[in-house]
Amino acid sequence: MPPPADIVKVAIEWPGAFPKLMEIDQKKPLTAVIKEICDGWSLANHEHYALQHADGSNFYITEKNRYEIKNGAILRLTTSPTQNALQLHERIQSSSMDAKLEALKDLASYSRDITFAQEFINLDGISLLTQMVESGTERYQKLQKIMKPCFGDMLSFTLTAFVELMDHGIVSWDTFSVAFIKKIASYVSKFPTDIAILQRSLAILESMVLNSHDLYQKVAQEITIGQLIPHLQGADQEIQTYTIAVINALFLKAPDDKRQEMANILAQKQLRGIILQHVIRAQRAINNEMAHQLYVLQVLTFNLLEDRMMTKMDPQDQAQRDIIFELRRIAFDAESEPNNSSGNVEKRKSMYTRDYKKLGFINHVNPAMDFTQTPPGMLALDNMLYFAKHQQDAYIRIVLENSSREDKHECPFGRSSIELTKMLCDILKVGELPSETCNDFHPMFFTHDKAFEEFFCICIQLLNKTWKEMRATSEDFNKVMQVVKEQIMRALTTKPSSLDQFKSKLQNLSYAEILKIRQSERMNQEDFQSRPILELKEKIQPEILELIKQQRLNRLVEGTCFRKLNSRRRQDKFWYCRLSPNHKVLHYGDLEESPQGEVPHDSLQDKLPVADIKAVVTGKDCPHMKEKGALKQNKEVLELAFSILFDSNGQLNFIAPDKHEYCVWTDGLNALLGKDMMSELTRNDLDTLLSMEIKLRLLDLENIQIPDAPPPIPKEPSNYDFVYDCN
Numbered sequence: 001m002p003p004p005a006d007i008v009k010v011a012i013e014w015p016g017a018f019p020k021l022m023e024i025d026q027k028k029p030l031t032a033v034i035k036e037i038c039d040g041w042s043l044a045n046h047e048h049y050a051l052q053h054a055d056g057s058n059f060y061i062t063e064k065n066r067y068e069i070k071n072g073a074i075l076r077l078t079t080s081p082t083q084n085a086l087q088l089h090e091r092i093q094s095s096s097m098d099a100k101l102e103a104l105k106d107l108a109s110y111s112r113d114i115t116f117a118q119e120f121i122n123l124d125g126i127s128l129l130t131q132m133v134e135s136g137t138e139r140y141q142k143l144q145k146i147m148k149p150c151f152g153d154m155l156s157f158t159l160t161a162f163v164e165l166m167d168h169g170i171v172s173w174d175t176f177s178v179a180f181i182k183k184i185a186s187y188v189s190k191f192p193t194d195i196a197i198l199q200r201s202l203a204i205l206e207s208m209v210l211n212s213h214d215l216y217q218k219v220a221q222e223i224t225i226g227q228l229i230p231h232l233q234g235a236d237q238e239i240q241t242y243t244i245a246v247i248n249a250l251f252l253k254a255p256d257d258k259r260q261e262m263a264n265i266l267a268q269k270q271l272r273g274i275i276l277q278h279v280i281r282a283q284r285a286i287n288n289e290m291a292h293q294l295y296v297l298q299v300l301t302f303n304l305l306e307d308r309m310m311t312k313m314d315p316q317d318q319a320q321r322d323i324i325f326e327l328r329r330i331a332f333d334a335e336s337e338p339n340n341s342s343g344n345v346e347k348r349k350s351m352y353t354r355d356y357k358k359l360g361f362i363n364h365v366n367p368a369m370d371f372t373q374t375p376p377g378m379l380a381l382d383n384m385l386y387f388a389k390h391q392q393d394a395y396i397r398i399v400l401e402n403s404s405r406e407d408k409h410e411c412p413f414g415r416s417s418i419e420l421t422k423m424l425c426d427i428l429k430v431g432e433l434p435s436e437t438c439n440d441f442h443p444m445f446f447t448h449d450k451a452f453e454e455f456f457c458i459c460i461q462l463l464n465k466t467w468k469e470m471r472a473t474s475e476d477f478n479k480v481m482q483v484v485k486e487q488i489m490r491a492l493t494t495k496p497s498s499l500d501q502f503k504s505k506l507q508n509l510s511y512a513e514i515l516k517i518r519q520s521e522r523m524n525q526e527d528f529q530s531r532p533i534l535e536l537k538e539k540i541q542p543e544i545l546e547l548i549k550q551q552r553l554n555r556l557v558e559g560t561c562f563r564k565l566n567s568r569r570r571q572d573k574f575w576y577c578r579l580s581p582n583h584k585v586l587h588y589g590d591l592e593e594s595p596q597g598e599v600p601h602d603s604l605q606d607k608l609p610v611a612d613i614k615a616v617v618t619g620k621d622c623p624h625m626k627e628k629g630a631l632k633q634n635k636e637v638l639e640l641a642f643s644i645l646f647d648s649n650g651q652l653n654f655i656a657p658d659k660h661e662y663c664v665w666t667d668g669l670n671a672l673l674g675k676d677m678m679s680e681l682t683r684n685d686l687d688t689l690l691s692m693e694i695k696l697r698l699l700d701l702e703n704i705q706i707p708d709a710p711p712p713i714p715k716e717p718s719n720y721d722f723v724y725d726c727n
Helices: 030-040 081-091 097-110 114-122 125-135 138-143 148-167 178-189 195-211 213-222 225-233 237-253 256-268 271-280 288-309 318-332 342-358 367-371 378-390 392-403 413-427 451-470 474-492 499-507 511-524 531-558 635-640 659-672 680-701
Strands: 007-013 020-025 049-053 074-079 560-563 574-579 585-591 606-609 613-618 641-646 650-655
Touching (some): 020 030, 030 049, 030 074, 074 081, 081 097, 081 125, 097 114, 097 148, 114 125, 114 148, 125 148, 148 195, 178 195, 195 213, 195 237, 225 237, 225 256, 225 271, 237 288, 288 378, 288 451, 318 342, 318 367, 318 378, 342 392, 367 413, 378 392, 378 413, 378 451, 392 413, 413 451, 451 474, 451 511, 474 499, 474 511, 531 659, 531 680, 613 659, 635 641, 635 659, 641 659, 659 680
Parallel strands (some): 007 074
Antiparallel strands (some): 574 585, 585 606, 613 641, 641 650
């Protein structure tokens, strides 16, 4: 007979004694359980003791998490978090260097546990750590030269403990002094030999900037880009990642009027070239976190274009009108313009109107009106001028080639440039906040200081080439733009390493090639519409849906590792969730690091019966998406968010690693609840499997027997006289 659900059988360890096997009654108060254990070993003052997991995590067991204890678990009796915090608070102030170092090492380990952290923080422990960092204690600074390794380890453990304690979100970042910020900044600017100190200092600076506007201003005063850039030139990718994260944080939190100024400083310090040489083209693979930080930097850099993208042209602004005059001058090289005498006014207006028509503007009389739509606003005009000045031959060729045509197949340069700029802004998501989950950076954008403008120059020439290949007229404008977008997107998915490589990819994606790809995709997704086939589809569909449902449930049984997002991304914890093989319980629990394979059910502490699930919600309806936060409200995270709502207002919040996992989990959960699977992935799978099944069944209709084994290879003929030579 199985034991009662409230009884768990565990082993209890105590230093210097044989472990005890005992049963814990989960209905009893935890203090009563601990007293019983202490009495068994004749230990007085049971209130000074607590239980913790002996699995390496060393996390304390509390009334809140005691139900995570599994049968067969190994627990350890140890000093209570209150006593432990008191002892460590005293030990880290020891006058003995060795004792102090050992105490700080223990503190760095224990601080990962929120129960201990709360007790240590209640003793004003964080203030003590910050005072130790601020003072550096004069005596230790004097000893630094003769005891440098010891001093480095001591500082490293101090900063590690500080980072772990702050990660629990118990204490506000706004409480720290300028002296503390200066000290942390000095560890970054003075290049300590200890990598651990530098890493933790960079992590602290990033958190300060992201979590407090006041601290952002103070950090920005203490740290310059010039002090950060040398850390990118080293060989340690983790240090490089933290350094770019600090630069991104400063960029993200900078006021709008300061961002362009900061971008100019980054350009002066050749940040792009350093990242290209020492990070992107270094002889090592780029890990996911570095890819994310490069993506964030790419997004923030392109977002500098948002101001111009959303600025309408003022038709009365002479400086802006002069740009249009310059486009006309470069294209047609008007050496002898009529003078400004009254007799030539009409002639000049007529000539300008004719030239503006040749340039492909919609409004020939006043082309400034073409730039009043946002987006792309003035950004389109900036791109046109850049193309005209930096690739003058190509610009003149495109304008004159199209303006001299009389067969209605001319490609309007002005209109094309405006729509293309708008399209490129949409592809690169200019103006959107960076996603917390995306790693999609493009190496080619780090190869040029004017990457967006060069990107435009390549694409406007592609547009002109595709227009000619399609023999398009003005009525085909939108069709051409669709083809060009497909060409650009297909080339970008190959992640070209340079702009020249991107241009080469586009050369291979001609209009004829796009037609071949489309035709091939249509054939693969061929859909028969005759009545018998539709009836067959209707008959087969329930079987296919059941097959998809089983696949989704099998994937839930395998489980998925999810990331817990917070403001300090690299310090995020992982958690794993999987469905039991009998499809009745969801097992989940926290992990220290991303697993390499499946995580066993018994190592996941929490469980949720499927019968208790009330609903599955997605996107903006998720409780964790309703929280306020600058980086939580972006579109990509919303598209990956879903939550399980269960009894007593409980909730289990998810952010899927990618769109595929999102579809698998939402489909699987809906299937468990007896609801339809509505994801895009299900629709695609259904179409593919239906098409394959119908084609296989049609083979039978034609009496084609599929053999179980391949047919034997025939013998060679005795002679080859039957071969006819066409030559």
